[in-house]
Amino acid sequence: MARLQDGDEGTEAPASPDTPNVPQGATRPIGRFLLSSGAAEALDILPDVAGRPAEQDPYPRVPASPPFRLVYCADRWDVLEGHLIPQLYRLSFNPGVNGVSRGSGGAPDPTDALAAVDRQGHYALPWDIGYEGKPGEPRSYLRGFQVGVAQDRKTGAFVKVISWHTRFEQLYAGSEHIQSDTIGYVTWLSGLVQRGLLGQPRPYVIERLVRHYETRLGKELSKANGSAESANLYRQRLGVVRAWQEDLRAEQMQTPVAPLEEIEPVVATPEPVEPPSSPRGKR
Amino acid sequence: MAAPNANTYSSLSDLLTSEVLDPAVILLLAERNNIPRHPAIFMAEPVDAIGSATRKVSHVGLNSYDLPAALADGSTVPLTALTDGSSTLTVTRYTKAYGWTDLARMTLPDGRIDADILALDAVQSMNSRATDLICDVIDGFSTQSGPGTGTDLDVASVMALIGAGAVGNLPGPAFMGVIHGQQWSDLIVDGGTSIGSAGGGTQNYSAELAAMQTLQGTGYVGSWLGVDWFRNNRVKTANAAADRAGALFASGGVIGCLGMFVRGVDDPNNQVLVGGNSEEGNAGVILFERSRDAFSAETAFVSHAYMAWAKGVEAGITLISDA
Numbered sequence: 001m002a003r004l005q006d007g008d009e010g011t012e013a014p015a016s017p018d019t020p021n022v023p024q025g026a027t028r029p030i031g032r033f034l035l036s037s038g039a040a041e042a043l044d045i046l047p048d049v050a051g052r053p054a055e056q057d058p059y060p061r062v063p064a065s066p067p068f069r070l071v072y073c074a075d076r077w078d079v080l081e082g083h084l085i086p087q088l089y090r091l092s093f094n095p096g097v098n099g100v101s102r103g104s105g106g107a108p109d110p111t112d113a114l115a116a117v118d119r120q121g122h123y124a125l126p127w128d129i130g131y132e133g134k135p136g137e138p139r140s141y142l143r144g145f146q147v148g149v150a151q152d153r154k155t156g157a158f159v160k161v162i163s164w165h166t167r168f169e170q171l172y173a174g175s176e177h178i179q180s181d182t183i184g185y186v187t188w189l190s191g192l193v194q195r196g197l198l199g200q201p202r203p204y205v206i207e208r209l210v211r212h213y214e215t216r217l218g219k220e221l222s223k224a225n226g227s228a229e230s231a232n233l234y235r236q237r238l239g240v241v242r243a244w245q246e247d248l249r250a251e252q253m254q255t256p257v258a259p260l261e262e263i264e265p266v267v268a269t270p271e272p273v274e275p276p277s278s279p280r281g282k283r
Numbered sequence: 284m285a286a287p288n289a290n291t292y293s294s295l296s297d298l299l300t301s302e303v304l305d306p307a308v309i310l311l312l313a314e315r316n317n318i319p320r321h322p323a324i325f326m327a328e329p330v331d332a333i334g335s336a337t338r339k340v341s342h343v344g345l346n347s348y349d350l351p352a353a354l355a356d357g358s359t360v361p362l363t364a365l366t367d368g369s370s371t372l373t374v375t376r377y378t379k380a381y382g383w384t385d386l387a388r389m390t391l392p393d394g395r396i397d398a399d400i401l402a403l404d405a406v407q408s409m410n411s412r413a414t415d416l417i418c419d420v421i422d423g424f425s426t427q428s429g430p431g432t433g434t435d436l437d438v439a440s441v442m443a444l445i446g447a448g449a450v451g452n453l454p455g456p457a458f459m460g461v462i463h464g465q466q467w468s469d470l471i472v473d474g475g476t477s478i479g480s481a482g483g484g485t486q487n488y489s490a491e492l493a494a495m496q497t498l499q500g501t502g503y504v505g506s507w508l509g510v511d512w513f514r515n516n517r518v519k520t521a522n523a524a525a526d527r528a529g530a531l532f533a534s535g536g537v538i539g540c541l542g543m544f545v546r547g548v549d550d551p552n553n554q555v556l557v558g559g560n561s562e563e564g565n566a567g568v569i570l571f572e573r574s575r576d577a578f579s580a581e582t583a584f585v586s587h588a589y590m591a592w593a594k595g596v597e598a599g600i601t602l603i604s605d606a
Contacts, residue, residue, distance in 0.1 A: 071423065073423075073425050075426065075427075076425070076427045076601075078427075078603070079431065080432045087427055087521065087522065088521075088522075089423040089601070090419070090422060090521075091423070092419045094416065095373070095375040096373065096590055096592065097591070097593065098419075098420060098423075098594060099370070099373055101336075101375065102375055112373065116371065165524070166524075168523035168524075169520075169524045179524075180522075180523050181523060182433070182522065182525045184523075185525075213431070216431070216439075219439060225476070230434075233434065
């Protein structure tokens with residue numbers, strides 16, 4: 001491939017006898033231009049550019065972040081990508097946060113933090129939850145990206161600086177952007193719920209969401225400048241949670257009600273009330 | 284075209300240098316707004332001289348947590364089991380070091396990087412780390428609110444959030460709201476366009492707000508609906524980064540503990556405490572020190588702070604909206 005030579009840019013080509021100097025806008029003479037497509041032929045060249053070649057940043061420009069466990073809380077649910085899914089939060093293995101300490105070897109010790117999660121009735125998902133060992137299936141929902149290199153002052157060894165994310169997040173070299181694979185995330189999470197590895201949404205959670213999206217939809221429709229896109233989104237989400245509500249009602253209808261005799265009410269009373277030995281009072 | 288033998292910029296290569304440092308520097312972009320000390324953040328006593336790096340903060344169900352029962356006259360009242368719980372704060376060292384060889388330091392122009400500038404960086408960085416850790420806590424309240432995942436935050440959602448706070452018995456009077464820049468952006472867009480009043484949702488200049496921003500930092504975006512709102516881009520993601528998880532919380536929702544260096548420093552010539560609050564009578568919570576390695580002719584400036592943050596009681600609501 002040829003390169004432009006100094007002076008190529010900006011020099012005027014000598015006038016050709018085939019291209020007479022015609023004022024702009026005037027009708028060009030009928031000649032070989034009109035007989036062809038008229039497309040100018042591009043030169044097969046690259047421009048000469050002075051300077052050093054830019055060094056590509058090999059790492060994502062995302063700060064280092066600690067590993068974490070996703071935590072399930074039975075009260076936190078919402079609709080994403082057409083599925084009702086639990087709203088997990090991250091329990092970061094960040095020493096100094098939520099009782100995470102640093103072990104003797106320097107690694108974070110989340111023992112107390114995980115115990116606190118249990119005490120709250122939440123559930124910290126194991127990294128390999130739902131892993132079935134299918135070919136190509138990642139073992140963990142967690143994965144680390146190298147975002148830099150640090151040198152250990154004592155040993156002199158270079159260590160990777162890692163930023164931990166779910167496997168549904170993608171980082172890019174030289175960029176701070178994090179691409180989210182929400183469909184993959186929702187599919188994975190819905191699968192965990194369907195397989196019983198995570199609890200189903202409770203009736204009160206569903207009712208709350210139904211009310212929430214009914215309100216949102218009503219407000220959007222009543223707005224003078226309401227957005228049809230938002231209204232459709234709320235309508236779709238309302239449809240999802242109503243479907244769950246109907247399924248739950250159908251289940252409740254099919255579940256036989258226990259006879260009254262079998263229900264043992266738990267009532268704390270100071271002492272059992274003894275029936276009077278003989279009827280007293282006015283008759 | 285220059286005349287033959289004319290001196291051009293490129294021909295005087297031994298008289299000119301390709302670049303000269305400008306006396307000013309421009310900071311690289313970063314989130315420099317921090318969450319300040321605020322009454323909505325419960326601070327436990329420091330760990331200095333207590334015999335452990337871990338503090339346990341007790342939760343107790345008193346003052347109307349359990350209500351008296353109606354009993355028949357003459358009957359015996361049963362004992363009420365006192366409900367309790369606790370949060371653990373394990374104080375951990377956070378540290379940073381910058382080092383230079385003598386040759387690097389002696390050739391650097393004056394005022395560009397020196398001990399004062401690095402001490403300022405230490406204070407700023409530690410506060411940013413504390414903010415980052417607090418953001419790690421606030422995404423995990425059991426109650427969540429918001430317009431819905433993947434949906435922009437709007438005025439109605441924030442109003443509903445305030446209502447949820449009232450229903451959830453969040454204790455006043457101080458409430459703190461921390462939201463991501465994207466959430467803040469979505470909120471003011473909704474406030475400025477949906478409400479139909481420019482003053483409703485957008486931040487207008489006021490002397491009071493400017494004065495508070497001086498105290499609270501530029502991340503403070505105003506008090507609205509009884510909540511002091513802070514915008515911070517260290518707010519964490521949720522739902523595989525599709526959302527951001529800010530929060531509204533009151534005292535007891537987020538708890539913290541620091542190491543305060545109450546015994547002072549051992550070597551005042553090379554160590555100084557910075558980042559203190561003179562009103563609280565402490566010299567500083569960050570130990571900033573100079574470390575000299577004569578063998579490698581290297582001087583390092585190292586800063587250390589000791590802190591822990593955790594969720595206390597459920598005195599907060601996680602606010603999830605589109606990232």
